[in-house]
Amino acid sequence: MIAAAEAELARTHADAFALAQEQTSRLRDASTREREMPLRSMAAELAVDARVSDRTLQSQLFEAHRTVTQFGASWEAWREGRLSRAHVRVIVDAGADLSDDSVRGAYEAEVLAYAETTSAGRVRPFAEQVAEKHNPKSMQERHDEAVLDRHVWVEDLRDGMSMLGVIGPSVEVHGVHDRLTRQGKAIKAVDRAARREAAERAAAGATPTDAGASFGLDEPGESCGTNGGDKTESAVWFDERTLDQIRTDLLLDMLLTSSPAVDPTGGAVEGGLGAIRAHVQVTVPATTLAGTTTGGAELDGKCAVDPETAKILAGNVPSFDRVFLDPITGAVLAVDRRFVTAEQKRYLVARDIRCRFPGCRRPARDCDMDHREDWALGGKTDVDNVGAFCRRHHAMKQAAGWTVVQEPGGRLRFTAPSGLEYTDDPPPRVVFLPNPPPPGAEPADEVVAPF
Template identity: 35%
Template sequence: MSNRYDTGDAASPRKPRANRGRRTEADSLRAAELKSALADYGVAYTARSAGDAHMIRALSAAYAIASDRAQAALAAPGQVRGTEDQVFAWHFTTVLGEFAFASHDSDKALRNRAYDAHLLVTKFASWVEALEAGRVDMRHIMALLKYGRMLEDRHLADYGAQVLEYAKGHTASKTAPFAERIASTIAADDFETTHQQARVQRYVRITHDGFGMAYLNAYLPSEVAAPIGQLLDKRAREQRVLEAAAAEDHKVSVRAARAAGTDAPAEFVADTRTTAQVRADILAETLLCATPGASNVKASVSIVVPALTLLQGRVDGSAPAMLDGVTPMSFAEARQFAGEATAFDRVLTDPVTGHVLCVDTYLPNRALRRFLQIRDRTCRFPGCARPAAVSEVDHTTPYSEGGKTSSDNLAYLCRGHHVQKHEKPWTVTNLGGGTLLWQSPLGQIVVSEPEPVGPRFRPKGDAGVRRAFAPSPTDEGATAQFGVRENSASVSAAGKWAAESSIPPHSDDPPPF
């Protein structure tokens, strides 16, 4: 049986090509010192994580001691007055006061940390061990706790195990949405209830900051906030295009006036605002000039929902509706979007890996972009969480060097990492199926795999799926030092449908690389 890299000739399998960006002399400057600094950083990182684990165990012990003291006091008739909660609070505050003196902190500031420490030690002991070993850090821990608090005790073991396996190979920014997705899948009713409770808390708040400036904070449902951000980005880009066109028209007018011997037009005044400033100005103008309930704004969002869930409803264990393939959202809102949708994309996923196989749409170019956007979800540089919808399609093997415009040679990269891939000596190998092997200039290796879209089923006794080909590092001296990690392979999946309210327009122009 041929593997995924066969060219059709069984005698000559195609080896994936490693593609390196441009290297200059400056990229090798003080390389030995950089490696030494990286090693020191790794040692300090592990030591800090181990210290955090010791503090968690100490605060958990403080909680347990306060609890035991409270129980002992309540068991002695006539010695204390107050409810069980009050007696515990008194002992807890006293115990934490000792810790506050030792750490120049306040007992109030330590209280929530001690509650979390008790939860970690009693319900997520494997996480504390991983923290002590430097496999995760406190940012991963906070992502775990944020979405674990809404779960009942019966779900915590399953939730903690799945999120820990993922967190060991991913950054905290990637772990947070994964934890939310797992929590919303394991406990569908809890998630939907929590979502509705959060939804009623939406607000707009103005905080004056001095110097004639103020913060405008809005707490909104994700499916409302996402198109607002998309609209601001779109109009800011349009503003830049208009500015460039006006500058070019002015140059043409100046040349024409000189040729005719007439007075030149007035000096062109360029728009010096940054993109962030343009977005802020567009937001203010839109709010001040718009009439509520009479908006002519059109923006689009992509919502991925399993077909059976859309028809039958959500139950524990069923995948949630996903906004832009990244953020779980209310199923009730997703079903409403589906009812109003004018177009659907059917997404078929691999029954083994859970990765996207195809997306049924009409136009070929548009179909390929939609396929990549649903498969990749975010920028594919390891650890980057910028959505694919606002990133760029990159040819792993450049188009100018014979790279094909196909799914096995394309991946989404944000603008910054797109430029870095080509302009700095990073090496990228597309292993097929959306899997990218990245090698840093110092030789660190990370394998980036797309997140499975379909539900996964792991057969008993199956140790996982191994790839038919795993290329070796292309640089001599590449070592498994600090920072080198390989993401876990995903196992199994079934088909899904993606329902969206409208489909965003895409340019059919070829990518620049």
Template identity: 35%
Template sequence: MDEWSGLDAEEYIASIRAGAIDPRGRTADELEEELAAYDRDWAERLARLSDAEVEQVIAGRMEVPPLPGTVPAAERPESVRRQEALAGRIRAIEQRRARLEAEHREVLAAELQHLRDAGGDVGMAVKESASILAAELRLSDRAMERRLVEAWTTVTDLPAAHASHKAGRITGTHLRAIEQATEALRTDPAVDPADRARVEAELVEIAERVTPSQLRSRARRIVDRAMAEPLQRRHDRAVEQRRAWVEDHDDGVSTLSLSGPSVTIHGAFNRTTDAARGKPKDDPRTFDQYRFDALMETLLTGQTPDDLHRINPISATVTITIPATELLKQTDDEDEPQLRFSGALEGGALVDAATVRALASETITWERLFLHPVTGVPVAVDTYKPNRAMRRWLQRRDGRCRWPGCTNRVSRADADHTIAHADGGPTSIRNLAHLCRRHHLMKHATAWTVRQLDQGVLEWTSPTGKIYLDEPEPAGPAFVDRGVDIWDLTSDQPARCTASDPPWAHLKDCTCDLTGAAR
């Protein structure tokens, strides 16, 4: 990389580590990696020269030739260099913005801490300070007071997340996702402070390499494991608050919102989605419009003619991952060892144990999915229909579109051949991954490339040459912390249940999950 020529690289990297921002948004660690690669490149290029050629280089009569097969930066396509420069510039701006937001937060937090330390009527002192700031910034004093409290709470309760945001390693959206995900954990006095700090550190580590949407999905399980109160009890209390409400907007439009059990809400939404999939090709309405109309017909009339929105013949389908150990339990005895994770819907919403067993008792068709005991990633499946088994296995492994940063659900994605079938790519789980329609098209129409590594990891290379790894997210829990002997999931001959056995028979020594289609 020619930009290192004539530059005191170590001094420059030290300045970045001390807080300066690189024009291309690179961190000190990234710069050190680039410098090391630059040194290796130079050493290898010089080693290929003869003594006479080295003398020519020293005398300035010859340039050191590039390594065979490499393209000098100046010779790369202009479009690639422009995109690379744009990405670097935007990244640097994002880092500066994150630093300013963090400094803004620190100033407000310090003001509130000063008022707390001063004693007296702290509440009134905060209101007075907020009113002064609000008048200066043309905000309401209530909004300014809320900002003071939120800033102090973040700096005090989430120091690691705040520090990561200030350093530009996560965005403000990531930070807000961590704040929201940990609110119940931070306000529960029964949770050990060490557990709060551990969860925060784990979420920050994840946030520094995934999108906010992916972070929210994974945060649910991480936070749930640390909560002192079992999910079942929290779920029962939350369900008591179920409600429906309406918000009116301009132009005669309103929003109907529902808050209730996840299984019920997802089942209703999936039912209207299935109806919309049957929309006639000549119907001018969009998918969302058709789904809305189908829902309104059902709510307002109770019954819908089969030929109108096709709601009647459709039964709602909810795909739920259930640990077999949960099905073995007969009660919710709190003296029994508790599995923190009872079940999860497609998309990551947690499901309480009572609902899990209620659905299990009514499910007709079962599919057994074997998960890796450490990572929770699917490794095998057994079923009577091999073609369907492959698709179901891939759906549970991927869980979403596998394009970097995408969280579109796998049920709305295509199973794409990593190496195109026309180019000899096999139809196997090692050459298939789910991509939503948008990214399926982009994979074939742009300069992005992808290859599959071990354990379902996809290595994406952008048009500018940057590499991104997309890893499958755990489909279920890991049982390594339960202190039991774990069946070796690497075996090529997984145990099988007979047709007469219940789905969870003989699983006391396994780490299987059961995926049922609850109808």
């Protein structure tokens, strides 16, 4: 029953994709952007209703259409419960490059017979081998096409952590991993030598001084002293990181500080690519900076940041944007500086956090500040008529017939081309109260905010 329901949903998505293609075919002499709008708008409305990203839904529409129209036998087996969604995804992914209908049919028939007897994980290597056998393109031709899809992405995890992923040519990716491994092993070798030296001095009754390996803690030739104490009496420090931890630290350090070996900017950028530094927007409650609470820091409205990192970042920025919140509701009340343009944008970035189209997570700082009521038609440039829209949804709203009305408190009411309405509110705020003092503790001195 579950398989049948999932298969029918896929067919509904395939029908929606086909309808969007039909709408696109009616456009005459339209630009590339305009020809994308029927599918974008279709995916956007379905995504709002399903509460997922419209990019995700657009990919689902495409995959469903490809499955139903090009791998019909697999879809039928799925609908009848002989295969799961995971099986079908493996079959479609492995056979995606087979463009000839007869070749694809022969591949699908051969894989289906095996897929119905085992797990999806076991089907994948078999399907890839069968696809290789039937594929008329050589490995070199397929690699030349696949390398065009190289990309980097970020996935936010829990507890202030994120994952950086990269898809690129195998030789370069394995080379990066091998270099990091060699560098990590070199650091471990230095640490082992320092441990042996310390053990030998200890056996001889010597006092440890400068032994041990450090990672950016002290200047060369200095041991790891604490609180400005006598370094000759400091304890020996050793590198307790695992090889995985060292590889990660090396990778992040080199990506954030090093310059590319080849810089194609040709001097057009002052200082070259190596002079470009990473920029992120971090929201930190004043109570976290003051040490009276231990949470609340947030990166680009996407993921949490640990308090120590938040304090380090705050200590190295040239200025703050103070955001005043209602202590009860958490609604944004004001930002320190404002005049039309820069200050209003600071307020809107603080209020909206991300693109205001339902389901989109593009940071507001990377978005267009879009007028709800067109400025050319008399709309005012104030925070009650302007908000963050990413370039994708800004263009779609203008070209695909979506209308937006802004209500008090920043709520947006969207009307889709279908006539259905959807609402989007600014991200909710969590207000962190100071931690109560432990029982029996003396009253603490008044805490002064660091700005």
